[in-house]
Amino acid sequence: MGTLSTHDLIIDVPGREGGTPLNLTLEPGQSWGVLGPNGAGKTTLIHTLAGLQTPRSGEVRLMGGPLGKLRRRHVAQRLGLVFQDRQDGFPASVLETALIGRHPYLSPWQMEGADDYARAEAALERLDVAHLRDRLVSTLSGGERQRVAIATLLTQAPDVWLADEPTNHLDLHHQSAVMALMAEQAAEGRAVMMCLHDLNLAARWCDHVLLMYPNGEACWGPRETMLVPSALESLYRQKLAVVEVDGAPVFVPIKG
Numbered sequence: 001m002g003t004l005s006t007h008d009l010i011i012d013v014p015g016r017e018g019g020t021p022l023n024l025t026l027e028p029g030q031s032w033g034v035l036g037p038n039g040a041g042k043t044t045l046i047h048t049l050a051g052l053q054t055p056r057s058g059e060v061r062l063m064g065g066p067l068g069k070l071r072r073r074h075v076a077q078r079l080g081l082v083f084q085d086r087q088d089g090f091p092a093s094v095l096e097t098a099l100i101g102r103h104p105y106l107s108p109w110q111m112e113g114a115d116d117y118a119r120a121e122a123a124l125e126r127l128d129v130a131h132l133r134d135r136l137v138s139t140l141s142g143g144e145r146q147r148v149a150i151a152t153l154l155t156q157a158p159d160v161w162l163a164d165e166p167t168n169h170l171d172l173h174h175q176s177a178v179m180a181l182m183a184e185q186a187a188e189g190r191a192v193m194m195c196l197h198d199l200n201l202a203a204r205w206c207d208h209v210l211l212m213y214p215n216g217e218a219c220w221g222p223r224e225t226m227l228v229p230s231a232l233e234s235l236y237r238q239k240l241a242v243v244e245v246d247g248a249p250v251f252v253p254i255k256g
């Protein structure tokens with residue numbers, strides 16, 4: 001039984017007919033990269049896997065149970081999501097925001113305890129935003145906000161990590177640190193899936209890849225079988241050169 005699995009899943013992209021039914025399983029220990037051009041349906045897929053969007057057909061199962069029938073609290077203790085875009089609607093400090101990650105474990109009106117604070121503070125430290133703990137999230141830079149969102153997921157500590165472009169807004173050092181964190185979570189037995197626009201991050205840090213095409217077709221499998229230059233060139237309609245650095249392929253767009 002996989003942690004999260006899809007069964008003949010067709011995601012509900014408006015105006016799209018059909019597509020490849022997705023039958024894939026995120027096993028504990030795996031780190032998946034979802035790649036595809038703009039509009040291919042990556043965000044729609046991640047939201048569907050999180051139970052925030054209803055599939056057009058097929059099913060998502062979490063720990064073997066149909067996601068649509070599970071209680072949200074049960075889901076939130078096992079599955080977490082970093083959104084691509086966030087609206088921080090009400091004023092909250094960085095620490096208060098990270099503590100939201102503990103809400104699935106607290107009963108209504110129960111206050112966070114010392115252990116919850118310790119987890120949130122350790123997560124802020126790990127994401128290099130501890131010095132911002134008392135700042136309002138609305139005052140942060142884009143990259144700082146992104147790191148707070150990932151710290152909130154780390155505080156939640158679910159078995160399944162879903163992230164929609166987790167390296168958005170991040171500088172090179174923090175991109176690398178966040179990808180290392182994702183890989184570490186997988187190595188510790190969690191299942192990770194993230195949408196990425198940077199092929200090279202996927203090539204270096206993911207062990208499985210799902211390629212999504214704008215017409216709904218998709219293919220997936222171990223990284224080595226998916227990151228084939230000719231397939232990527234047709235996916236992105238972009239000529240690529242490939243070099244190898246540190247044992248991983250590096251894809252470079254060619255002019256013209």
Ligand SMILES: Nc1ncnc2c1ncn2[C@@H]1O[C@H](COP(=O)(O)OP(=O)(O)OP(=O)(O)O)[C@@H](O)[C@H]1O
Pocket residue numbers: 013014036037038039040041042043044045
């Ligand atoms: N509410 C909506 N009404 C109409 N079309 C929508 C709606 N929501 C999404 N779409 C369309 O569905 C398609 C898939 O969107 P999605 O955000 O999943 O793509 P994506 O692969 O994540 O794209 P990107 O790489 O640009 O983030 C897009 O063409 C988008 O315009």
